[in-house]
Amino acid sequence: MEALIYTMVRQEDWRAAERAGYYAGSADDARDGFLHFSTAAQVRASAAKHRARVADLWLVQADAAALGAALRWEAASGGSRPGLFPHLYGTLPLSAVLSATRLPLRPDGLHEFPANIP
Template sequence: MSDFPLIAYKVLTAPQMAQLETNGVFKGAPIDLADGYIHLSTEAQLTETVDKHFAGQTDLHVVAVDLAVLGDAVKWEPSRGGQLFPHIYADLPLNAAVAYGPLGRGTDGRVKLPAAS
């Protein structure tokens, strides 16, 4: 994975974020369960992902995921426009989350990354 980012991002609804915090694991959103893997985005892909798949939704959260913790469960696969996206072929454990928080946007409209605590 040396050519790929070490951190990727998952957008969660408030109930999904509560599930991750309460259960210590997130098994996937309906689209993840249907596709058989958990969809993530790189920093460069995150704003477009939110705009495309979460338009009009509020009370969203962003989780920064340390891909190294997930090891071989992470596969980089082509998706939107042939871009490679990180997919997790396993549950997302809370211990892989290096930071998370409510989704916010900067003055340029880009999604702000969660700050590590």
């Protein structure tokens, strides 16, 4: 499995996580019972499908190994997307976060990703 995983977080939620020392997830995460992550190869498609036109996003990169048994690799619900996705059953401690980068919104409604994301 991948060493680095990614989640997209609204700015307000990321600022709250910085104050708390952990990220507890979005309303979608709470509904599904886990924090949604993607690999570098999956995150652009996830952003386009689930976060298009959302202007205040941050791309949070985490060390998968630091999350231990709470991280599980599972198929997307309904099998709608190929491959296994990293799902975190618990909060994301900031000690496992390697970086948080603002994702600017392009005029077409998609996000501009850092060069290291394929």
